[in-house]
Ligand SMILES: NC(=O)C1=CN([C@@H]2O[C@H](COP(=O)(O)OP(=O)(O)OC[C@H]3O[C@@H](n4cnc5c(N)ncnc54)[C@H](O)[C@@H]3O)[C@@H](O)[C@H]2O)[C@@H](O)CC1
């Protein structure tokens with residue numbers, strides 16, 4: 001599924017009106033009806049009280065449509081106009097008149113704090129104050145209203161986007177945003193839903209298809225692409241009937257140091273489970289028996305040093321290398337890395353301490369093999385690209401870094417984002433149970449294992465992140481978030497593969 005900017009959505013809106021020969025009022029009725037249907041399906045006429053707060057733009061207009069439909073269906077509704085300006089939109093005014101014809105209980109006009117209504121914790125708030133037309137930070141009594149609603153303990157349903165949040169611009173005031181329990185967003189989710197600073201206001205969301213022009217949506221280059229099951233199915237490469245272990249490559253995992261040999265175990269196992277034909281682990285001497293006994297399928301090479309890596313030598317041609325997990329930052333390890341990178345054309349996955357070493361020895365960036373996949377968590381990312389002002393600045397910095405060094409960067413997080421040149425791919429699988437030691441090591445093994453099977457760097461990253469997240473989801477379904485460990489994620493890679501082609505419908509909208 002694609003993510004469009006606010007500007008693109010306005011353009012899509014305009015194109016839709018022209019091509020479908022409908023009025024903007026009709027499109028608003030369609031959008032409001034979608035929201036109403038969603039509510040009706042869940043509420044089934046329940047006598048709960050709805051408080052609908054409408055701004056004076058088209059988001060407010062949507063709120064008025066929803067209010068009218070709820071009233072017409074016998075719900076207990078109170079509509080408020082958050083009268084922050086006299087510049088009401090045309091469709092707001094049309095629907096303002098319509099609601100006045102539908103009920104004797106006209107909307108209350110709010111002009112300040114004195115007009116704040118009493119809200120009980122078991123009421124429902126519909127937030128239609130601001131949509132994607134937000135052009136400045138809410139202030140004064142409107143900001144106070146937002147805070148008042150957030151404190152109410154009532155369930156908040158936001159229309160299109162929680163008021164105060166921009167679709168794709170940085171947040172100026174954390175205190176001036178609706179913290180929605182659920183958001184019903186039109187046509188495509190907005191980029192801000194997926195970024196850590198702004199995503200916290202959008203705990204859950206559903207996308208409502210309001211029938212915007214399909215051709216426009218298909219041909220327009222999006223801000224980002226969401227990767228879900230439908231996309232992952234397309235990325236998957238079938239296993240050949242006459243394939244042999246050589247067909248699926250030989251992954252080299254260079255990982256571990258004294259006390260951190262587990263990182264090598266996890267990455268090697270993950271590389272196998274994702275389908276690598278062969279895996280060799282290169283570890284300090286102290287890791288030899290551990291690897292041989294925990295991953296008997298793997299071959300093991302050891303460094304001359306007992307506890308850390310000092311010189312990386314091997315006598316075969318690996319099809320991919322995963323490096324960095326638990327290797328520490330010993331001086332000898334730094335020069336071993338430098339030598340390895342120079343003139344090496346093997347596809348790389350670079351993780352953890354290897355990233356820290358690069359950050360602290362920036363001349364290494366010059367010898368970074370092109371098309372490497374880097375898998376930093378936020379702390380490691382800061383080391384690579386420097387501090388950022390906000391999430392959008394972060395994305396720009398990572399795009400620049402990716403272009404400059406010709407690498408794929410996987411920004412790990414609640415929604416892991418893969419960046420390649422100017423393109424963003426947002427992963428939809430995964431859960432908080434995956435915030436556990438070794439989860440990153442297993443991802444590196446997954447991506448390295450895919451690279452060795454011939455997936456190109458970007459596909460290995462995007463597909464690997466999805467499958468890894470899906471395995472984490474399946475693990476968490478079985479064991480709960482808290483108990484899920486990295487080995488459970490790896491243990492469920494098989495289920496994640498099987499799930500890819502289970503009969504259930506793909507989640508993506510047809511336009512994706
Ligand atoms: N684009 C589309 O495809 C569709 C959009 N629709 C709705 O239209 C919305 C966008 O409508 P609008 O463009 O009218 O914008 P909004 O309804 O988001 O609000 C814009 C109005 O609020 C004012 N405003 C913005 N920030 C403010 C602030 N901080 N303090 C006080 N006033 C502020 C603006 O000057 C303007 O008058 C969408 O979010 C969606 O809900 C739907 O009706 C269906 C179709």
Ligand SMILES: [K+]
Nearest residue numbers: 127130161163
């Ligand atoms: K809203």
